Amino acid sequence: MKTIFEKIRDGEIPADVIHRDEHCFVFRDISPQAPVHVLIVPNKVIPRIGEAETGDQAILGHLLLTAAKIAADLGLAESGFRVVINNGTHGGETVPHLHVHLLGGRQLTWPPG
Numbered sequence: 827m828k829t830i831f832e833k834i835r836d837g838e839i840p841a842d843v844i845h846r847d848e849h850c851f852v853f854r855d856i857s858p859q860a861p862v863h864v865l866i867v868p869n870k871v872i873p874r875i876g877e878a879e880t881g882d883q884a885i886l887g888h889l890l891l892t893a894a895k896i897a898a899d900l901g902l903a904e905s906g907f908r909v910v911i912n913n914g915t916h917g918g919e920t921v922p923h924l925h926v927h928l929l930g931g932r933q934l935t936w937p938p939g
C-alpha cells in the first residue's frame with residue numbers, strides 16, 4: 827500500500843508542491859509549525875533514516891542540499907532555518923517515508939519538545 831507521500835508524489839492526492847527533480851519532491855506541510863514548513867521527500871521510498879543504506883548516500887546528500895537551496899529560495903538564508911528528521915516512535919515520526927522538515931520564518935526554540 828502506498829504511503830500518503832507516495833500518493834502526493836504520484837499526484838493522487840493534492841499538495842502544494844513547490845519543487846520536483848529526479849531524486850525528490852518538496853511540498854508545504856499541511857500542519858505548519860512555523861511560517862515556512864516544507865517537507866523534502868525522496869522519490870524512492872526509504873521508510874526512515876535508520877533504514878537508509880550505503881547505496882542511498884547520493885539521495886541523502888541531495889535531500890540536504892535541496893533543503894538548503896529551498897531555504898534560500900524562500901528567503902531564509904539570512905534569518906536562518908532548521909532541518910529535522912524524525913525517526914521512529916520517540917522521534918515523533920508519523921509517516922513511514924523518509925522526509926526532511928525545513929522550518930523557518932520565526933525564532934525556533936531549543937531543545938525541541
Ligand code: AMP
Pocket residue numbers: 830841853854855856857858865911912918919920921922
Ligand atoms: P513526521 O511526524 O516527521 O513523520 O512528519 C509528517 C509530517 O507530514 C507532519 O508534519 C504532517 O503535518 C505532514 N503531513 C501529513 N499528511 C500531509 C499531507 N497530506 N500534506 C502535507 N503534509 C502532510
